[in-house]
Amino acid sequence: MREHGGSAPMESTQFPRGGGRDTREVEQMVMDEEQADLRQLESKRTKLFVLIGSGILQLPIWGFAMSYGVFQEYYFDNWIFEGNRNITGVIGTTANGVMYLSMPFLFALFTRRWAHRRQLAALCGTVIACVSFFLSSYSTTVWHLLATQGVTSALGCALIYSPITLSLGEWYSTSNRTLAYGIVLSCKNIVGTSCPFLLRALIDTYGYQTTLKAWTAIVGGLSIFAIFLIPTHPSKVSMSRTRARRIPWYFLRHRTIYFYSIAIIFQSSGYGIPQTYLSTYAREIASLSQTSSTLMLVLFNAPGIIASSFFGWLSDNKRITLSAQTVSAIPPVCCALATFIFWGLTTQGAIGLLLVFSMTFGFFSSGYSATWGGMLKQMESESAERNEAVDPGMLYGLLNGVRGIGYASGGIAGVGLLNTGTILANQRFAFGTSYGPLILFTGLSSLLGGWVVLWRWNPKRLLPVVLRGS
Template sequence: MRETEMRDIEELSLPELRTSASGGRDAFTDEQRAEIVDQPDLRQLESRRTKLCVLIGSGILQLPIWGFAMSYGVFQEYYFDNWTLEGDRNTTGVIGTTANGVMYLSMPLLFALFTRHWAHRRQVAAFCGIVIACVSFFLSAYSTTVWHLVVTQGITSALGCALIYSPTTLSLGEWYTTSNRALAYGIVLSCKNIVGTSCPFMLRALIDAYGYKTTLKAWTAILGGTSILAIFLVPTHPSKLSIHRTRSRKIPWYFLKHRSIYFYSLAIIFQSSGYGIPQTYLSTYARDIVLLSQTSGTLMLALFNAPGIIASAFFGWLSDNKRIRLSAQAVAAIPPVCSALATFLFWGLTTQGGIGLLILFSITFGFFSSGYSATWGGMLKQMESESAERNEAVDPGMLYGLLNGVRGIGYASGGIASVGLLNAGTISVSQRFGYGTSYGPLILFTGLSSLLGGWVVLWRWNPKRLLPLVSGS
């Protein structure tokens, strides 16, 4: 009986607790309920807006970070035609590949620093990078010897750009999860290729209209303005802002025990050593061998970068696609093998005045080689799954930085080799084709290194891992 009475008292008292002093029964509860329902939606909307801003900011940053390196062929052509500095002008061929190499080689260290220890200092580091890059390009306008150019345009400016790139790219990877990270990388890489397509024309127009020194000063202003705007759009992920205060600051290195990291690293080194050569020498080849004008040479460089706008998004989509389930190995092997075929069949067989094959080479090689970086999202996903199977911790940001670092090894080695190959003489084949010119050794090197980049991945041939409809690990 007492239990029944107590239950009745509780049932009577509960409504009274939900009644406001003014008699507005359930009014506060309804507002609370609406707020509870709306809060997840508001948080989700805010997260979407932030992720969109991160994607936009990362896209804008491709201009100051990669604009000069991807358009260096324009400056290379100018140096050859208007040489006024002390030193061997052939040395300028190293600047473009050195800039790329230094940027990529510094990334493992920078990614390691900003992944955990200095994650809360990412935006400060990016602003320091802006200052270093701007000062370097401004000083390069007053260079008097070739080594001044190598230092300012090839080394210090690249270090500044790497300081901008590393912390912001880490934040991009953290705002986008494994389910859509490869696509996000692909979209940003597409923006990079938009930069590579438009910048050669812009820089060529500036050089023709205002001269070399004014162009470098204008580029300094462009770099500073766009970088400052974009960095504010890429905030550090909340999960990383206080990690420097915790004990879990050590980077997990368990992935070094897995074979995948070594196969992919070797493949990236081979692919990258050949990728930078057409970017540097395509304009001068178009002028010296195919006998095209300066404008046509710049057009070749733009055609080289333009297909990457589609390719990067495509290969990023292919890596994340759930309908066409190709393994990471299969996707990673497609670009270098196709790039090798384009080099051997199109670039090597060009003739004087034969603009058709050179255009075909620029488009096909540009499409597949530019889209290669977008396959890294699939590589990361595979290595993350391997770690999950072994119940091991893994930091995808650190992995991405390491892949960029080995790409720098490829760029640097390809740049150093290109100077010697260009002076090696011709190959004893028909002088009508590209193989028989002074660029013949460069063509063979580009094709073979690209082929090796695909062969290293295919060397682990396993039909269950490579065939469609089977996801590889």
């Protein structure tokens, strides 16, 4: 009886302890699951903030460069500067060229070693851009305009763009990265659609000097707000505590990077021509009003809102399986057709055909950058097949760099071509005007941008697919 009485309390005390351990384990599992859900929720929220911040930054980064045609038209109509008036035609393309040419170096700098300094670098870029735009409002010579609006402000904007774009690609490193790029590029085209009217209204009301000072405030305020919405990815922050690995350059051994680079150079050399000269063509040759000429620039950028997301979706789409080179060949070839048919055959006062050109060329040229995500995936896949490391951020920076070569060369060529004369005796169509060489250059460079990619196309690869389908 004593043994039985002694054993009962032991059993009763052991059971609660064992049950307590089970309860604590269950509670710990629940807490772990809650923390995992919280981390996932925080990750989704952070990615959303990164996307929103990247979209907002498109205004201070690209707003001036995409709307420069408004300023050029004002400079021509109200010339008060010392120097050659034709140099103003280079400012817009120079700004784009400087931004893109500096990106490979900035991407290389902030992709690994200085990744933890990205927000600081973007803030420094904001200061440089603001100081440049503010000083340009006091310009008295055309060379000062070129230095401030075409060079230093572009360097500041590139210093904002490069680290922020790297962070966007890292937060969206899965299969939806191309779509994220497309959404941000759509925001860029929203900027290109709204800014010309905004800047035109400010210039007409307050003059270009006050407009540039107001633009300085816009750039500073929006940039600072949006930069703090985009934190550096934790995987890159940890690199600052350890020795960062060197950037892998194995992709330079592959032909793909060179084919795409040549295609981008050709496409971008023609892309900047309508963006710079379309509004002045509408005024001088087509005899359209100032409002109509500004509308040309707006309609040039507006279709890109849809095009960027569409081509980004097309590159990521699993149902419509098109190769990266096929998708990237569609925009430049269609741009060439639009240039030859719609712009080249425009007659004086024919606003309808010019509007069609603006929307068609704007749609396909704006969507071209969204195809780069597919190019990156193809080059990543080729590196994986060879068991080689690759840095997508560095690849994206190089593609932007070669685009800068195209912008700069197209801008320089545009000034010379505008003074060449006519290429047809009949001046009824646009081909026969002083803008004829520019139109021919735009169409041919766009066509070569698509042809270079198709040149790499191998019909033998398509034959087995056709045979299986039949």
